Amino acid sequence: MAGKVHGSLARAGKVRGQTPKVAKQDKKKKPRGRAHKRLQHNRRFVTAGNYFYFHSSISII
Template identity: 75%
Template structure:
């Protein structure tokens, strides 16, 4: 078995030293991937029956 390089105490120290960077916004997918996302939102994830309405415009 190989040896572990560094201990968990060192991990916490290094993580605390690194600067905090804000998360970037994700881009929406384009072309084929966007159409796939639309299809999944409209048809695949809908619930059949007398339950809460789901969809982009249900109130």
């Protein structure tokens, strides 16, 4: 059994060809290794730590 093709192959890459080319911008390098893990920990547990306090199913009275 052969697979079905959605639309004709003549239009392949149409949108990508139409979009204007934008040059890559210089960005700061992202931390690697231990420093990256530190950022992840801070983002997940330290700064967003109040979620369960306010959204817990057990109401604190």
